[in-house]
Amino acid sequence: MTRCSIWKLWGEQCRSRQRIKQIMSLAGDRHWSHIFPNPQLGSRHIEAYLGPTNSGKTYQALQALKSLKAHERGVYLAPLRLLAIEVCEELRSQGIAVSLITGEERDIDPQARVVCSTIEMLNANQHYSVGVIDEMQMIADTQRGWAWTQALFEISADRMFVLGSPSVESLMKDFAETSGDTLTLHHTQRFTPLQMKPQPIAPKSVTKGTIFVVFSRNSVIRWGEYFRASGHSVAQIYGAMPPEVRREEARRFRAGEADILVATDAVAMGLNLPAHTVVIGESEKYNGQTSTAVPKPLVRQIAGRAGRYGHHDAGFAAGSDSVIHRHMQSALNGQDEQFTFPLPNIAPTRGWVANAMELAPETTVRELLTAWQQTVKGSRWFRCVDLSEMLDKAHVLDGIEGSDQLPMAERLQILTAPADVRAGQTHHFRTMVAAILENHPLTSPASGAGPHARSEDLESTYKHLSLYCWFHYRYPKAFPEIGKAATERTKCVNQLIAHIRQGLKRHCKSCGKVLPAKGVFGICESCHQAQRRQRQWDRDDY
Known part of the structure; x- marks a missing residue:
């Protein structure tokens, strides 16, 4: 690199740092009002329905949407496309005109009084008489939590329904005290009791109407084959599966066309699954970096799928062995830790971006994101979402x-x-x-x-x-x-x-050959041996 190019690079780095410093000045003392200047904050009435799975939280919000007058508008913000579709169909079955909006589809009714959408698709410029935010505890999610933070601060609505885990109670109280919005808390209880089985339920003892939960696609395939070989009809669900397929598999299980549903924690929310028993079949879950014990809040969410109201008098949960069973027992005896500030995750907001570009129009995308990370760092209100x-x-x-x-x-x-x-x-x-x-x-x-x-x-x-x-x-x-x-x-x-x-099969990533269901590797033995020989030859050549 020539001296001229070194000086040029150094000069650009200096200008980049100066642009980042300029943009960071926009946040002032980093109070939330500098990031979310919503003039309606302080005039909204928030109804927070907080409780476990299967406790009627969504029902309360839907009643408010169903009772909207002809000139009023409402919005339901879902964590998943599947849940947005389910609520849309429920409202339409009651004769209510509804539009469905997700990132990948639009089903617009010109007469719609209600919009059902995934939470990322919130139209913050529209005013609503009733706004519903579902699964509020997702505000702590490091990838998507920004959408819940944005909805909480930016939605323009006379009445807001916030639905979620009891863990967000402190957060909602702090928010209302700071913003001036009126908050009414409702604590919901399960319609059907959830009980731990006294002993683990081994896979060979799993009966019809059970959801068997594991934590990888490979495990879903392996256990699906096991239960089929045991004489059961099987439905299967995992995260990489298209939503339409997940929905069809859930329908088969509901209709009794499948005895057992083998699934990952993709069933933790967004699907109507009338199971009498939930069995967790693995003790660890991969978190993107390493395998760790299944988080207790997730255990509670999964187990809560058992005992659907109107189908069963009670729900039952169990582990497939004594170790998993004890972990589940400990989880169900505990409670979710309370969320509070600065736990909410936040991504660059529209207003902040517009102001930043007006101040420093030559800013690159990476500079803008870096400035945002530095702006949020040290805030007593927010954490920067994983960028x-x-x-x-x-x-x-x-x-x-x-x-x-x-x-x-x-x-x-x-x-x-x-x-x-x-x-x-x-x-x-x-x-x-x-x-x-x-x-x-x-x-x-x-x-x-x-x-x-x-x-x-x-x-x-x-x-x-x-x-x-x-x-x-x-x-x-x-x-x-x-x-x-x-x-x-x-x-x-x-x-x-x-x-x-x-019957789903696994295939060798190298040659495409069908792999044994019980195998743990992604390639077949022949390809594995071939790769070993190639590595040995490469070492010999070196």
Whole structure:
């Protein structure tokens, strides 16, 4: 590197630091009012319904939405697309006009009085007579918690219903005291008692109507095969499964078409599952870095799925062995720790971004995110949401020629696209951003569904198609084939459902051979030996 280029780089780094310092001055003393200047704060009435699973929290909020007058408007903000759909269908069954809005779909009724949406899709510019925020404890989630924080501070509503775990009671009290909003607390109790079985329930003793919970896709497949071999019909659910497939599997279990539901903790919320018993079959869960004991709040959430009101007089929970059983007993005897400030996670807000770009228009995406991290650091109100995934996408976005010509608000919106650049979606993400910049229409991907399609490939293609749908609703001219994308997604869904009915299989990542269900590795023995020989040859050559 020449001396000239070194001086040039040093000068740019100095200018970058100066821009970050300028932007940080916007937050003043870092009080929440500098970040969320909502003029309606202090005039809202908040009804907080706090209690365990299956205690009627959502019912209370839906009654308020059902009683809206013709000129009034309401919004239900869900943690999951599945839950938004379920509430939408419930309201429509009562003759109420409802629109459904999620990141990847729009079902708009021109006569709608109520909008059901995923919480990230909140329209903060619309005023509502009734606003509902579900699963408020998600405010502490390091990835998505910002959406609950934003809704709490920005939603414009006369009456707000906040539904969640008792753990958010202190947080809501602190918030109301600070904001001036009126708070009424309601503590709900389970309609049906939840009881621990006196002894563990071994897999061989699992009976019809049980949810058997494990914590990985491989485990769902392995135990699904075990229960089928034992003579049971089986439904299966895990996180990477498309929502439509999860919903169909839940329907099969509800209808009695499947004796046992084998699932990950993806069943902890968002699905109506009338099980009399929940058995947890594994003691550890991978948290993204390492495997640790299943968190006790999650154990309580999972176990709470047992004993659906109107179906059972009580719900029962058990571990599959004595160690898991004792851990569950300890979890159910405890309570969630109270959330309070500065636990809420927060991402860059629209107003803050607009002010930042007005102050320092040459700011890059990475500089803006860095300034935000530094702004929130030390705040007594908030924690900065985990921006690592956004920074990864920002690195890709900044490397695309012409991306700096997009308004900053659009660039930040693009960073929220459901593309996992760490899991092989970088090419798809880059291609779709290029279509926006070049103003060149991009055709919909194909599903790849067919007699030889593997479930892993179908799930990956579904994500690609969902990404196309996400971009369509923000840039319809660049992604015009929404009808085809929806059709191709349906093909993926139908093929995956067929795979489950036949029994899900695992495949070698190298050659595609079907792996034994009890295996723990992702490749077959032949490929493993071939790789070992190749490594040995490489060492010998060296």
